[in-house]
Structure formats: structure tokens, C-alpha cells
Amino acid sequence: MAMAANILVVDDEKSIADLIEVYLKNENYNVLKFYNGRDALLCMEKESIDLAILDVMLPDINGFSICQQIREKHNFPVIMLTAKDEEIDKITGLTLGADDYITKPFRPLEMVARVKAQLRRFTKYNAAEPAPEENAIVFSGLALSKDKHECTLNEKPLSLTPTEFSILWVLASNRGRVVSSEELFHEVWGDKYFTNSNNTVMVHIRHLREKMQDSAERPKYIKTVWGVGYKIEG
Amino acid sequence: MAMAANILVVDDEKSIADLIEVYLKNENYNVLKFYNGRDALLCMEKESIDLAILDVMLPDINGFSICQQIREKHNFPVIMLTAKDEEIDKITGLTLGADDYITKPFRPLEMVARVKAQLRRFTKYNAAEPAPEENAIVFSGLALSKDKHECTLNEKPLSLTPTEFSILWVLASNRGRVVSSEELFHEVWGDKYFTNSNNTVMVHIRHLREKMQDSAERPKYIKTVWGVGYKIEG
DNA sequence: AAGCCGGCTTAAGACAATCTTAAGAATTTG
DNA sequence: CAAATTCTTAAGATTGTCTTAAGCCGGCTT
Structure with a gap:
């Protein structure tokens, strides 16, 4: 469409x-x-x-x-x-x-x-030029490769679990835009679930931030927009 | 037929x-x-x-x-x-x-x-297709982006709370028109509530004006129209 | 000019979203 | 099948946000 x-x-x-x-x-x-x-x-x-x-x-x-x-x-x-x-x-x-x-x-x-x-x-x-399906996202020090399922931050490799990778992928491919945890959940887990526990998402975000040496209070990469969701800047 | x-x-x-x-x-x-x-x-x-x-x-x-x-x-x-x-x-x-x-x-x-x-x-x-929903409003130095959930005034970013953002969004999308606090309330909070306490709206307006370096007595942006509501000029 | 009424301001308490942590369940791997 | 890894859940702590209420101010009316 x-x-x-x-x-x-x-x-x-x-x-x-x-x-x-x-x-x-x-x-x-x-x-x-x-x-x-x-x-x-x-x-x-x-x-x-x-x-x-x-x-x-x-x-x-x-x-x-x-x-x-x-x-x-x-x-x-x-x-x-x-x-x-x-x-x-x-x-x-x-x-x-x-x-x-x-x-x-x-x-x-x-x-x-x-x-x-x-x-x-x-x-x-x-x-x-652009491939029909994005396979890699690279911007400001962050590099994600979908088929390799690899991620590097400032040339340093991050070992991410599948879920973490997916979350980061969704955030990165929507960079600049705020993504609510509900939306994140549906993008990563699929539409089949209907839990209200977006807490799960939060914990993974926490792990991600930890591996990226990021923090909730002073976020360099994954920013939380209060009452709305998370976003990663371009 | x-x-x-x-x-x-x-x-x-x-x-x-x-x-x-x-x-x-x-x-x-x-x-x-x-x-x-x-x-x-x-x-x-x-x-x-x-x-x-x-x-x-x-x-x-x-x-x-x-x-x-x-x-x-x-x-x-x-x-x-x-x-x-x-x-x-x-x-x-x-x-x-x-x-x-x-x-x-x-x-x-x-x-x-x-x-x-x-x-x-x-x-x-x-x-x-139906016209896509507006995502950004820009006029006379004020710029709002729904996606990014960001707001800048004369190139300077304003950090707004969700409610403040919503209120400013409603005012901006009705720019030039006076919006009563009742209408504002319903636009922002939804139709589910039925409090008459437009005081809440007032407090948020106050915060908005503060962040915009605006004032009630000499308003540059959000003007109050006595007995009617608020409006923001085009 | 005085008094009323609507709007303004302020701050504190209520509330809600997020963060953190850790333990146990599920899954994958060797 | 056992071990390691990953995921989920839950509860408490924390922080940011919203609402309430009380007093103040200023424009409108008589």
C-alpha cells in the first residue's frame, strides 16, 4: 500500500x-x-x-x-x-x-x-537501489545485520539474545519515532499474544541498555518517552 | 446501483x-x-x-x-x-x-x-484512499511532530509531558480558532470522563506557557479569550 | 468604585508509569 | 539428559506526572 x-x-x-x-x-x-x-x-x-x-x-x-x-x-x-x-x-x-x-x-x-x-x-x-526488504541498518555507530543476526556498537560487537536483537531492530528501523511498548511487543512477538504485561518488554530494554552501556536516567541510545514509549534517535 | x-x-x-x-x-x-x-x-x-x-x-x-x-x-x-x-x-x-x-x-x-x-x-x-492523519504541525516558529513526540519553538526543543503535548497539539491543529476548556478536555482526555473541572486544563496550560516562556497577562502564543477558551494564532 | 466571577498561580498529595532485581520456567545446546 | 542460556513473571522501589484545592489577581458589571 x-x-x-x-x-x-x-x-x-x-x-x-x-x-x-x-x-x-x-x-x-x-x-x-x-x-x-x-x-x-x-x-x-x-x-x-x-x-x-x-x-x-x-x-x-x-x-x-x-x-x-x-x-x-x-x-x-x-x-x-x-x-x-x-x-x-x-x-x-x-x-x-x-x-x-x-x-x-x-x-x-x-x-x-x-x-x-x-x-x-x-x-x-x-x-x-534499495533492497525490497531491509537487511542491515547502520547509523551513528550502531550497525545491525539481520541475516547475520549480529550487532556492533562503535565497532564493538554486542552479543544480543534473539529477543533483544528483535527489539533493537524494531527501534532502529523506526528511528526517530516513538514506539510504544505495546507496538514493540506486537512487532517482536507477533499478534497472537494478548498479554497486557508490557513488563516483559521493559526487562529486555533494561538488558539491552546494560549491554549498550546505556542507562535509563541518562540514555545515550534508547530513550524512554514518558507515557508514550521508547525511541532511538537518528 | x-x-x-x-x-x-x-x-x-x-x-x-x-x-x-x-x-x-x-x-x-x-x-x-x-x-x-x-x-x-x-x-x-x-x-x-x-x-x-x-x-x-x-x-x-x-x-x-x-x-x-x-x-x-x-x-x-x-x-x-x-x-x-x-x-x-x-x-x-x-x-x-x-x-x-x-x-x-x-x-x-x-x-x-x-x-x-x-x-x-x-x-x-x-x-x-482517505487523507492520512496529520503527523506534523509547523507554523510561525512552532513545530510539533507526533511521531517523534517532539516539539520545538524557534528551533529550541521543548520537553513536554504527554498531556501538555496533547493540549498543544489540539490548540495548534485548531489554530486561529478559540477552543473552550471543555472541548480541550474532551479532545485530550477522551469522552469517558465527565468532570466539569476545567481547572485541570488550566494548570496544564499554565505549565505549557511556562515552558514556552509565555505568560497569561502578555501571551505570545496561547491566548485566553475571556469567557470562551484558549486559542493559538496562526 | 466596589464587588463578583472567571481565570491564574502554587504546592502538596495522589497516582501511574517505569525501573530494578531476582527467582523460577522455558528453551536451547552439548 | 544435563547444563547453560534465555525468557518471563512478580514485587518493591523509584521517579515523573496529574489532580486537587485554596488563595490570589484582574477584568467585567452595576
Whole structure:
């Protein structure tokens, strides 16, 4: 089941932004709309974006500047919006990494078509690389290999029991996101059980932390979010 | 058995409106015909419309204006009718949200084809999937992520308790609107409780304001509207 | 201007989620 | 089959969070 693509729309002209939103939502895209650059940049950190539509002229930050920042940190296509007479900027915009540009005023249906084209192109190239099923997770000193069932932390091997490995795997593959102990339980043990004793999970977390030289009070890796669950940072 | 689609037709030229009606009825559509904008707008409130055909030039209200109002309140495709020489308006019409346009004079069968195309397109996309639940809210320096259960204000992280997070989430997702403490209570705690003690809500608001370096007397973010509730500005 | 009423503040006690520990049950291994 | 390892359960300790209540303050009304 494919998730609807998240599209970031940034334009200080509310009417334009709203128009784009209407059309994209009509195509069942998930639209994240902003009227200034700062909020948009903030949003990128929180959300996983699939495509961005940026106005060149923004009140706080130049659209090109945003585009550059996207290129540095992220990897999704960018479409720039530019007034018809800003001829020179076209080239500049493309040079700085935009994947396409649309001049205002534009026909909404054409805009939608271009968005689709970019998404198609992007997913096509990206469909090549990633293995259908993740087999290894590596980030910030932590490395997990599913088929080897091995784990190293800062090059030092950790000998984990099967359950511990599974828990860490679930946390790592959801890194950044808080996972409740109920969810963890179901991911690791399967849906067949219906115990309310998430205490079991807790004990394993405890063991994990011990082996990772982590602690509950000052967690370096597995953080507990009170009343919600556990999470491991990216 | 699929219900015949309701099609709203608005044109002050009676002959044109009648012509459209004849052809659409021939295709077994249910036609709601009006010769002015006001009656058409009224009708939309009463009836469930599937598609609208609007003339640009109307005696009382501009066709574009109607189109905008449809976009705000409803979610059905709009086809605009425009005289051949109104070249410039084509773009404007589309810009304001029309899904298609037909220039007069037109060939009735082409008109019918376009209606069918729009209905097909619309129902297809609407069958796709319901809009995914919002996961992040970002605006004017405030950023909330449900997944990460994190909150930042002007790039500075706020560590919120679960209840505080929920309250801020409700306020943020209703930004601009005043939310009464009763409503807040029900949104956050659920409908199972029936205490009238909105005092609890107040205390949490207090804590929130403290963490946001906000104050009741000179509120920057969470404003109290006397006798009504709380609100957070967009 | 005075008094009422709604909102604000504060802190302490109640409560609930998490942590820790250890022992016994289950499972795997030799 | 015995030993070792791993998993689960349970109970108490601990900590973070929520609620309650009482007094204060300030805007609204007469």
C-alpha cells in the first residue's frame, strides 16, 4: 500500500499556495503548505518530504537559498515558481538545483502534470537501489545485520539474545519515532499474544541498555518517552 | 446501483443553459439549471452536487467568484464556460480553480465528453484512499511532530509531558480558532470522563506557557479569550 | 468604585508509569 | 539428559506526572 506523497508548498502569496494545495489534494497528495521559508525549513526536519514547490520570492529567505539547503541535506525533487519576467532567474534556479520550474501565472493542471512527472522520475531512479526488504541498518555507530543476526556498537560487537536483537531492530528501523511498548511487543512477538504485561518488554530494554552501556536516567541510545514509549534517535 | 450524478449548470443565456440541459439529460444526468449565480450558490447548500458548469459572465456574481466559493466549501470539479475572445480569462479562470474550460460556441458532444472525463477523474481519485492523519504541525516558529513526540519553538526543543503535548497539539491543529476548556478536555482526555473541572486544563496550560516562556497577562502564543477558551494564532 | 466571577498561580498529595532485581520456567545446546 | 542460556513473571522501589484545592489577581458589571 503506497503512502500518499508529501509535497511541500512554499509561497507567500496565500492565494497561489492555496490554489496549489487544492489541486494537489485533489490528486490525493499530502500537502504541507507554508507562507514563509523558515517554517518550511523547520518542517523538512520533522517530516519526510517527497517533493517541494518553492516560490522564488519569499519574505524571509530566498527560494534559491532554500533549494540549496534542500540539496545539501535532503534528496527530493524541487520545482521552482517564478514570475514570467524573471527570465534570468530561471537559469540561476536550475543551476542551483531545481528539477523543474513553472512560470506564473500557470495552468494548475499543467502544474499537477509536472509534479507527477517529477515524482515518477524520482521514484523510478530510487526504485533501483534499495533492497525490497531491509537487511542491515547502520547509523551513528550502531550497525545491525539481520541475516547475520549480529550487532556492533562503535565497532564493538554486542552479543544480543534473539529477543533483544528483535527489539533493537524494531527501534532502529523506526528511528526517530516513538514506539510504544505495546507496538514493540506486537512487532517482536507477533499478534497472537494478548498479554497486557508490557513488563516483559521493559526487562529486555533494561538488558539491552546494560549491554549498550546505556542507562535509563541518562540514555545515550534508547530513550524512554514518558507515557508514550521508547525511541532511538537518528 | 450508482446514483445519477447531479450537475449544476449556471448560465444567464437561457438558450445555452437549455442546450446543455438537453444533452446532459440525454446522458441520464440529473441537471440543476440556474440563470444567475445567487440561486446556484443557494442550491449548493441544499443539494449534493457532483459537478458544476459555470458561465464566466453572469448578471449578479462573477463566475470566478462562484468557482472560488465552491473550492472553499465543496469538493467537486468545475468546468467554466467562456467566450472565445476572453483569452486572458482562460488562464485566470484556471488559476482560480476550474478543472476545465470550454469556449463558446462549443460542440455539445465535446462538452458532454469533458463532463464525463471530469467525473471519471474525480471519482477515481476519491476512491483512492482517505487523507492520512496529520503527523506534523509547523507554523510561525512552532513545530510539533507526533511521531517523534517532539516539539520545538524557534528551533529550541521543548520537553513536554504527554498531556501538555496533547493540549498543544489540539490548540495548534485548531489554530486561529478559540477552543473552550471543555472541548480541550474532551479532545485530550477522551469522552469517558465527565468532570466539569476545567481547572485541570488550566494548570496544564499554565505549565505549557511556562515552558514556552509565555505568560497569561502578555501571551505570545496561547491566548485566553475571556469567557470562551484558549486559542493559538496562526 | 466596589464587588463578583472567571481565570491564574502554587504546592502538596495522589497516582501511574517505569525501573530494578531476582527467582523460577522455558528453551536451547552439548 | 544435563547444563547453560534465555525468557518471563512478580514485587518493591523509584521517579515523573496529574489532580486537587485554596488563595490570589484582574477584568467585567452595576
